[in-house]
Amino acid sequence: MPKIEANSVNYNSIIGSDFKNVASSRKGPRHHSPLIISIAASLIGVIIVSVVLAHSNQSTLAKVNLSNTAVNSTAKEIPLAQKTVADRIENQVIWIAEKPTALSVATFAAEELALAAEEIQAMPVVTPLEEVTRVTIEVKKGDTLSSIFSELDIHTELTRLLNLGKDAKPFKKIYPGQKLHFLFGASGLNTIELEKSITKSLFLYRNDESFIVEEAHRELNKISQVATGTINNSLFLAGQNAGMSDGLIMDLAGIFGWDIDFALDIRKGDNFTVLYEELYLEGEKVRDGNIISAEFINNGRQYRAFRYTDSHEKTEYYSPDGKSMRKPFLRTPVNLARISSYFNLRRKHPILNKIRAHKGVDYAASTGTPIMASGDGKVVHRGKKGGYGNTVILRHGNTYTTLYAHMSKYAKSTGVGSSVRQAQIIGYIGSSGLATGPHLHYEFRVNGVHRNPLKVKLPSAKPLPDSEMDRFQASIQPLVVQLDAYTQNALVMRDL
Secondary structure (H helix, E strand, C coil): CCCCCCCCCCHHHCCCHHHHHHHCCCCHHHHCHHHHHHHHHHHHHHHHHHHHHHHHCCCCCCCCCCCCCCCCCCCCCCCCCHHHHHHHHHHHHHHHHHCCCHHHHHHHHHHHHHHHHHHHHCCCCCCCCCCCEEEEEECCCCCCHHHHHHHCCCCHHHHHHHCCHHHHHHHHCCCCCCEEEEEEECCEEEEEEEECCCCEEEEEEEECCEEEEEEEECCCEEEEEEEEEECCCCHHHHHHHCCCCHHHHHHHHHHHCCCCCCCCCCCCCCEEEEEEEEEEECCEEEEEEEEEEEEEEECCEEEEEEEEECCCCCEEEECCCCEECCCCCCCCCCCCCEEEECCECCCECCCCCCECCECCEEEECCCCCEEECCCCEEEEEEEECHHHCEEEEEEECCCEEEEEEEEEEECCCCCCCCEECCCCEEEEEECCCCCCCCEEEEEEEECCEEECCCCCCCCCCCECCHHHHHHHHHHHHHHHHHHHHHHHHHHHHHHC
């Protein structure tokens, strides 16, 4: 290291007399090197901060008006090259500590000023965010895509949208209740969102003279709930008192409808426990989900059902021993109706006033109540049939036929020769033909012979194969434990 002469530099002209007095001794610089380092670091810090502030004043972020909508806009990250500058300063400070001359400090400051200025000038300037306005249109009856675009004064954009071909198909088939969201910027229309459903949206993003199409999916959150109730008047009222929706009550009746006739078999004191899902989107309930498991106590007899998806992705409800709750035939083709007339071969006809066999069961309900096919089959008759009025007859294989009479109207896609599935709606209750009021007359025949629909022995359901049983039992075990706990608690509450 070169020897520093005390008289070689006029220290008073640079950093003051105190430094000169100390520097005149042989050990002065060694003891005061931290002071020099501090001065150098402070000088460089001031220079760099000044340049950064000068540069940062070149750009200002504009406020974004989201028009009651959350729109996330993220600016690009600015590389400040802090590590590079810090590493260089650290190396230079070490050098100054070894050669603490005014010349070294000044040289260091000049070099860092030039390098910092170059690096900061190379930083990208943040582009001001564009002001965005969001307009929501709910489609009303009579609205068309053309009328909506004209209303927003963007009819010229319609051609670009229609040029998308099949991607524009959902926009051509808008219907009342759907919502369209339009985002406008300074340059005009930026984005169109079509809500296809609660969980699906179709986005069109402006790209020069066309649009980029993208479909977005939102996941619904599932929350498990439980409902318990005791029947005093009807399943419907008991379900409502338990906080269940009408749809959930109908689902419950549908699950046990093969084993329990809800128009005939329900008794006061019957009770139920239902584990089901509620579906939420962004913290708000959208609708009820599936029933996961359920128990129904009817006239002292316990029925249980568990929802299970097998290894082939087929989902059904099964009893605890793996038998499908879905039988080949429903006991009742109308949900929650009451029986107004039973199967009776010696019944006196209410209109003809003479003994005439009543070879079926009458279910009274309001006009327009849906009638379901009691089993898979084929339509062999649809039309007027004497005193039966508007009638549908289904054939189920070679052994069984069912008849549905006095309809007010038929369901679509149930013409003669068409196939129907169990529980498919085939018509609606009415009073056509010889009828004193709206009701369904239902007949069940085995090899052409009338049988009492309420007492005829129906074919059994096929159980799960042995290869599925271990998987099934493992799947339902937690649900069995939950049902046991809830039913026990409900029993205790009823006894209080």
